[in-house]
Amino acid sequence: xxxxxxxxxxxxxxxxxxxxxxxxxLAAKLYFEPSAGNYYQGDNxxxxxxxxxxxxxxxxxxxxxxxxxxxxxxVDFSQGNSILTLWIKNPEISQDSGQISFIGGTPGxxxxxxxxxxxxxxxxxxxxFQVKKLNISxxxxxxINFLTDSQVLLNDGFGTPANLVGQNAVxxxxxxxxxxxxxxxxxxLNKDNISPESFKINILRDPSIFNNKYFIVFSxxxxxxxxxxxxxxxxxxxxxxATTSPYLLEDQSLSSIIKVKARDRAGNERIIxxxxxxxxxxxxxxxxxxxxGVITRWFLKKRLKSKTEK
Amino acid sequence: MVKARKFxxxxxxxxxxxxxxxxxxxxxxxxxxxxxxxxxxTIEGGRSVSVSFEQIAGAGQTISGESTSTTFIHRAGFxxxxxxxxxxxxxxxxxxxxxxNWTVSxxxxxxxxxxxxGVAAVSGGPYTFESAGNVHSxxxxxxxxxxxxxxxxxxxxxxxxxxxxxxxxxxxxxxAVPPTPPGGGGGGGGGGGGLPAKVVISGLAYPxxxxxxxxxxxxxxxxxxxxxxxxxxxxxxxxxxxxxxxxWAEDGKGRKSITFSFTVSLTSGMTTTISxxxxxxxxxxxxVNMARGEILNILGQTAPESKxxxxxxxxxxxxxxTDATKAGDWKxxxxxxxxxxxxxxxxAKAKTKDxxxxxxxxxxxxxxxxxYVVSELCPRADFNKDGKTNLIDFSIMLYWWGxxxxxxxxxxxxxxxxxDFSILMYWWTG
Numbered sequence: 189x190x191x192x193x194x195x196x197x198x199x200x201x202x203x204x205x206x207x208x209x210x211x212x213x214l215a216a217k218l219y220f221e222p223s224a225g226n227y228y229q230g231d232n233x234x235x236x237x238x239x240x241x242x243x244x245x246x247x248x249x250x251x252x253x254x255x256x257x258x259x260x261x262x263v264d265f266s267q268g269n270s271i272l273t274l275w276i277k278n279p280e281i282s283q284d285s286g287q288i289s290f291i292g293g294t295p296g297x298x299x300x301x302x303x304x305x306x307x308x309x310x311x312x313x314x315x316x317f318q319v320k321k322l323n324i325s326x327x328x329x330x331x332i333n334f335l336t337d338s339q340v341l342l343n344d345g346f347g348t349p350a351n352l353v354g355q356n357a358v359x360x361x362x363x364x365x366x367x368x369x370x371x372x373x374x375x376x377l378n379k380d381n382i383s384p385e386s387f388k389i390n391i392l393r394d395p396s397i398f399n400n401k402y403f404i405v406f407s408x409x410x411x412x413x414x415x416x417x418x419x420x421x422x423x424x425x426x427x428x429x430a431t432t433s434p435y436l437l438e439d440q441s442l443s444s445i446i447k448v449k450a451r452d453r454a455g456n457e458r459i460i461x462x463x464x465x466x467x468x469x470x471x472x473x474x475x476x477x478x479x480x481g482v483i484t485r486w487f488l489k490k491r492l493k494s495k496t497e498k
Numbered sequence: 499m500v501k502a503r504k505f506x507x508x509x510x511x512x513x514x515x516x517x518x519x520x521x522x523x524x525x526x527x528x529x530x531x532x533x534x535x536x537x538x539x540t541i542e543g544g545r546s547v548s549v550s551f552e553q554i555a556g557a558g559q560t561i562s563g564e565s566t567s568t569t570f571i572h573r574a575g576f577x578x579x580x581x582x583x584x585x586x587x588x589x590x591x592x593x594x595x596x597x598x599n600w601t602v603s604x605x606x607x608x609x610x611x612x613x614x615x616g617v618a619a620v621s622g623g624p625y626t627f628e629s630a631g632n633v634h635s636x637x638x639x640x641x642x643x644x645x646x647x648x649x650x651x652x653x654x655x656x657x658x659x660x661x662x663x664x665x666x667x668x669x670x671x672x673x674a675v676p677p678t679p680p681g682g683g684g685g686g687g688g689g690g691g692g693l694p695a696k697v698v699i700s701g702l703a704y705p706x707x708x709x710x711x712x713x714x715x716x717x718x719x720x721x722x723x724x725x726x727x728x729x730x731x732x733x734x735x736x737x738x739x740x741x742x743x744x745x746w747a748e749d750g751k752g753r754k755s756i757t758f759s760f761t762v763s764l765t766s767g768m769t770t771t772i773s774x775x776x777x778x779x780x781x782x783x784x785x786v787n788m789a790r791g792e793i794l795n796i797l798g799q800t801a802p803e804s805k806x807x808x809x810x811x812x813x814x815x816x817x818x819x820t821d822a823t824k825a826g827d828w829k830x831x832x833x834x835x836x837x838x839x840x841x842x843x844x845x846a847k848a849k850t851k852d853x854x855x856x857x858x859x860x861x862x863x864x865x866x867x868x869x870y871v872v873s874e875l876c877p878r879a880d881f882n883k884d885g886k887t888n889l890i891d892f893s894i895m896l897y898w899w900g901x902x903x904x905x906x907x908x909x910x911x912x913x914x915x916x917x918d919f920s921i922l923m924y925w926w927t928g
Contacts, residue, residue, distance in 0.1 A: 245759075247923035250916060269740045271761055273714040274892055276899060276919050293919055295715035295926035296744035296759030302772075304588030304599030307763035309740045339916060345862050345924040347909055347917025382737055387716070392890055394882050396905065397897040405893040409714055411739025434893035 215351035216241045216340045218251060218312075220332055223357040228366035231319045232263070232373055235332065235357060237312040239271075239340070245297040246350055248341035249312060250290075251334060257286035259330045259361055264316040264373065265290070266453060267414035268380075271298050272312055274407065278431075279313060287335070288315060297343030313414075316373040319361055328361040380412040380454035389448050389462040391437075398436050405433040406448050406460070413453040421447040442466045580608030582653050582660035584854060585634075589649065591668040591769045595639045596647060602634060603653030603661050610653045610660065618648040621665060625650055641670045664774040664854075667698070671767055695738045695764035700730040701775025702855060703747040703755075704799040704826045709777070712744035712757070712928040715889075723747070727801040727826060738766035745777060746927060749799035749826070753780035756861045757926055776855040779806060779828070779848045786865045786872040790834055794865060797829040800848040800857070806830070808846045809859075812837050822848070839868030876905040879922040887925040895922055 217240040227233055239249060249272060255262060265279035265288060272292030279290040290313065301309055315332075322328070334354030342348045387408035393400050408415060419427040420435055423444030430448075437446070442465040451457045585600040603610050615636050616625025625648075630636040641647055647670075651663040703709055703723045711719040711731050718736075723729040744759040756778050764770055779800035788794060796808055803821060806828045810816040816836060822828040832844075845859045866872045879887045881894040898906045898914045906914045908921040 248916060248920040271740060271742055273742065274923075276896065291916070291919070293923040294742050294759075294761075295712065295923050295928070296742065296757035297923065298742060298761055299759065300761075302588065302760050302762050303586060303601045304590070305762050306590055306597075306765070307740065309761045309763045311740065341916060341920035343920070343924050345921060347920035385714075385737065390890060392882075394890075394894060396881065396903065397894055403893070405889050407716075407889055407892075411737055433889070434897060 214242050214244070215353045216244060216246055217353050217355060218249075218334050218338060218340070219355035220357035223355065224359065226360045226362055227319050227370065228362050228364060229319050229321050230365050231370040233317055233319075233370050234266075234372045234376070235315045235317060237315065238308065238310045239298070239312055240310065241298060241300050241340075241350070243300065244350055245299040245343040246340050247295070247297040247343040248291070248293045248339075248347075250337070250339040251288075251312065252337045253288040253315070253332060254335050255286050255288070255315075255317070255332045256330045257283055259320055259322065259328055260332075261318045261320055262288055262315055263318050264453070265414075266314040266316065266373075266376070267292075267410070268314070268453070269311055269411045270313050270409075270414070271310060273409055299343075322361070330359045330361055332357045332359075376413055377454045380452065380456065382410075382412055383456040383458040384408045384410040384415050384450040384452050386458065387448075387450065387460055389446060389460055391442065391446070391462065391465060392434075397434065402437045402440055402442060403434040404437060404446060404448070404462075405435075406450075407433060408450050408458070410450070410452040410456075416451050416453045419449040419451070421449070580655060580658070580660060581606050582608065582610055582655070584661045585613070585651050585653055585663040586774060587649060587651050587663035587666040588773075589666050589668055589771065590765060591670045593672050594641055594643055594670050595637055596641060596649065596668045596670055597635065597637050598649055598651070598666065599635045600651050600663055605653075605655055605660055608655035608658070608660060610655055612654050614652040614654060614659075616650045616652065618650075619645075621648050621667065623648070623650070627652065643670045643672050645669060666771055666773060668769055668771055671769070693767035694734050695736050695766055696732065696734040696769040697736065697741075697743070697762075697764060698730070698732050698769060698771045698773075699743065699745070699775065700728070700771075700773045701745075701777065702727045702801045702850065703729055703777040704749045704780070705802060707747040707749050707777075707799075709745055709747045710928060712746075712926075713741045715742075715744070715926060715928055717928045736764060738764050740764075743772070744926065744928065745775065747777045747780070749780045751780075751782075751799065753782050753798060754927065755780050756859075756924075758858065774855060776801070776848065776850065776857040778857040778860040779804075779846050781808075781844070781846050781860040781863055783844070783863055783865055786863075787870075788834060788865065788867060790837065790839060790867050792834055794832045794834055795829060796832050796844055796846070797827070798846060798860070799826045800828060801850055802826050803851040804828075804848040805851070806846055806848050808832070808844055810837070811843045834867055837867055839870065841866050841870055841872070876908070878925040879908055879918075880925070881905050886927045887922065888928050891922060895919065 219238055221236040221238055237251065261283060262281045265281060271294050273294060275290065275292045277291040279288060281288050333356040338352065338354060340350045340352050342350050385408045387406055390405045391402060392405065393402045418430045420430045421427045422437065422439050444464055446462040447459055449457055449459045582603045582605040585603040587598060587600045589596050589598040598615060612632055613630045614627040615630045616627040617638060618625045646667055649666045652659050653661040699711060705723065705725050705727050707723040709721050709723060709729050710717055713736060719731045719733055721729050721731045740761060740763045742759055742761045744757040746757045747755045758775065758777050762770060780798040782797055784795040800806060800822050802824050805819060805821055807817055807819050808830055810832065818830050818832060820828055820830050841864060843862050843864050845862045847859050848857045864872050879891055881891045895906055895914060895918065900913065902913055906918060908918045
């Protein structure tokens with residue numbers, strides 16, 4: 189009887205809690221899709237990382253994801269079609285520690301799925317896993333989870349952390365190998381024939397960074413498989429890998445054509461070109477020589493004319 | 499004997515009063531904007547009309563309720579008027595069809611029992627309605643590709659139309675033919691693949707406001723609102739995919755609104771229409787540091803004659819209301835007497851004059867009372883002070899990430915970290 193009364197009390201307290209503090213139960217949710225499944229050794233599969241802001245507007249996501257490194261190998265992370273468009277920290281995979289981490293933001297905030305949207309529109313990214321070859325005879329489970337350092341921040345102008353819950357995914361790893369191993373990521377790559385979105389190159393300098401030297405900023409997204417890397421070419425120099433902008437220019441005279449290449453994970457490229465802000469020196473020399481020639485010719489002609497008259 | 503008669507008289511009197519009270523007791527009726535207390539039935543029914551009003555009197559009765567028979571329904575009781583919230587209509591154009599979706603319409607004093615979908619050849623109608631049932635999506639088939647159709651949804655309680663949605667327009671188009679994949683890998687240049695997706699964005703801002711439209715944080719269009727504050731933008735340069743669109747407006751006084759954003763997936767070759775956007779009002783304070791008791795003028799702009807509600811954060815939130823002028827200007831002289839010394843914040847939201855649209859909150863502005871002082875160091879995360887918060891400021895933040903810079907460290911916690919990035923995202927103008 190006592191037990192029953194205690195149970196009842198707990199239920200009443202819980203109900204009262206929800207009625208009196210409805211806001212407490214509100215929390216943004218990070219989750220995986222699919223959250224369960226059966227895979228064989230050698231299978232290659234994708235897990236989407238998604239967010240449900242739960243009636244809040246959020247603008248920053250810091251995710252640290254743990255996975256069993258002895259069972260799964262995280263081979264890639266796709267930012268394609270992510271709602272995060274600016275990445276303070278690009279996705280990093282550490283196979284040794286079994287962790288994947290990233291920090292990204294949505295300018296103006298993400299306020300959840302719009303009524304009528306045919307898609308979920310809440311993708312943060314996709315992790316591509318490969319099931320390792322294991323010496324196991326029985327079924328194993330692989331749990332993927334969000335570690336406690338993960339954070340989601342509200343779009344409130346103060347950087348307030350949102351209440352956050354993370355939902356795990358548990359996959360069954362079956363013994364043996366599939367007759368036809370899954371190759372989900374390869375199929376995505378084969379489908380992608382669209383280049384990254386168009387973008388602009390801004391040439392700038394600011395006293396607060398790079399000792400007031402000229403640098404360029406650029407950023408784009410790729411809606412299919414995600415941007416893999418950027419490369420920068422100044423004039424006739426070689427292409428150089430740029431982790432991200434700001435990129436310090438080598439040619440501080442700004443007389444070189446600047447090209448930035450964005451390449452997606454399927455190999456599609458978009459190259460944007462920016463004309464030099466200042467014309468190269470040889471151009472000015474040619475103009476100067478021509479002008480001198482014209483002036484000299486005019487002067488000599490005039491002199492010759494005056495001599496003839498005399 | 500006299501005592502017994504007196505007792506009997508008192509009992510009869512009490513019983514009579516009780517019966518009369520029971521008969522004459524009336525129910526209160528209320529809707530969203532009024533309460534009718536203790537209404538009394540007339541002895542006779544009838545209808546009285548004057549120049550400015552009409553009174554419909556009920557037939558004599560003692561209680562409210564509904565009586566039915568095989569041949570008639572008698573609805574007794576005072577007439578009062580149920581209302582319902584307007585459904586928000588969106589949709590996607592397909593091949594010879596348009597798929598419509600709308601939000602739930604919630605009735606007050608009535609339950610919504612069905613939705614009718616109307617289609618028209620021109621904006622504003624006339625619409626031809628058909629019943630969709632009590633559902634929140636509908637596929638309109640048999641449409642001609644390339645022709646723009648206009649849709650509206652009515653929410654009904656029985657036969658009574660209680661609310662109608664915004665107008666949604668879409669032009670069906672033939673399904674996109676996927677391009678042939680290029681031979682071999684790599685390849686330079688750019689572009690390629692799939693028809694572009696079209697998006698139409700419309701709504702209300704402020705009279706003659708300049709509206710900047712962002713896709714994934716980058717400026718993709720600039721439009722001007724008309725004198726009634728309406729604006730519309732059509733963009734057909736985007737590939738299919740998920741985009742976060744942001745809209746901010748600059749009013750006639752150079753004040754910028756908060757970026758209103760929404761995320762939606764675009765389909766190749768299809769038109770997605772987002773209508774009914776109401777950009778939050780601009781907001782400005784005439785001072786940020788003051789003594790307790792001083793008047794703080796909170797002002798800004800919104801759509802003409804909208805109702806503005808400001809909320810001031812204090813231990814107990816204080817709300818005040820005002821109406822914007824025909825030019826969209828609004829101003830609230832706020833007395834700081836009820837506030838304690840310290841830092842406070844305020845923000846505003848607007849509701850259109852007809853009540854059909856309500857904005858989300860404006861920027862949050864901070865002011866200080868007493869010895870406290872609002873820091874104005876690099877406000878709005880504009881680190882290079884060019885009047886914009888964009889990729890350049892993001893780059894400066896990346897440079898200082900994990901280090902200290904008095905300007906970039908927006909929350910002044912000694913390091914440029916996650917909250918500073920969140921503040922940058924909040925103030926983003928593109």
